[in-house]
Amino acid sequence: MLRLEESFAAPKSSRKAIALDEPTIDALADRIAASLDDKTKRPKK
Known part of the structure; x- marks a missing residue:
């Protein structure tokens, strides 16, 4: 599969x-x- 950067x-x-x-x-x-779920569930420092 192409990397996203290549396709864009x-x-x-x-x-x-x-x-x-x-x-x-x-x-x-x-x-x-x-x-995205992982990032939003992480406690902010």
């Missing part, structure tokens, strides 16, 4: 050509949500 750096035409299957997107979204 690509011109729009080739960015559209990068087809991520939905399970990959769902897994990525779950990982992002989990990391």
